[in-house]
């Protein structure tokens with residue numbers, strides 16, 4: 663009877679936990695989709711730099727944690743033993759992380775090299791989606807660790823050298839979490855205001871559009887360019903997009919490469935269309 667109750671309670675708890683995890687993952691993903699759609703090129707750069715700095719700082723902090731464990735391995739106070747257990751779990755959970763870092767890094771670099779903003783967004787989402795769930799659980803443990811260490815130290819009546827060292831280590835972690843967010847937001851703001859090429863590349867324009875010289879008897883062309891409202895003059899280079907809309911070559915090149923790779927008249931995309939498959 664009791665075993666059945668326990669089993670039922672365990673099932674309910676696991677179900678609730680999975681529900682919470684999925685709900686949280688869904689919200690986080692919606693945030694990624696929005697950011698990658700509005701700022702694909704900026705996001706790719708920020709994600710890559712974020713990972714680079716993160717790998718460096720996390721490795722440094724983990725090395726320091728390992729050093730503290732090694733130095734105080736012979737600690738006998740009850741609170742020190744609890745702290746050692748917390749630190750060792752953290753160190754073990756860190757071991758497989760370089761593998762996922764490498765995979766994410768490759769994803770972000772590949773995203774940055776995509777020829778259109780839509781493909782950058784898709785590649786970024788693929789990379790974020792490919793992150794294994796255990797990585798999130800490791801992160802959850804890290805926050806649990808950062809909360810438990812001071813809790814153990816403050817509830818223990820004796821204050822040992824290990825506790826003092828570890829408290830300093832935790833403070834370095836708190837500062838780093840804050841500084842990391844600050845760097846990401848700062849970099850994003852700088853990139854947002856830079857004169858980046860946010861649209862399609864030369865290669866996409868060459869592959870998916872055509873250029874020809876304007877001649878007065880080309881009846882299918884409009885009389886003026888819809889971007890600069892200037893009239894077409896004989897022998898002027900005119901670019902025609904996939905949607906058959908035409909513009910001055912210089913006008914549409916600046917539009918498609920600097921802004922969005924979409925036709926200013928009908929919003930059709932310039933380049934390969936993976937969007938429709940979504």
Ligand SMILES: [Zn+2]
Pocket residue numbers: 887888889890891892909910913
């Ligand atoms: Zn024009």
Ligand SMILES: [Zn+2]
Pocket residue numbers: 903905906907925926927928929930
């Ligand atoms: Zn068009």
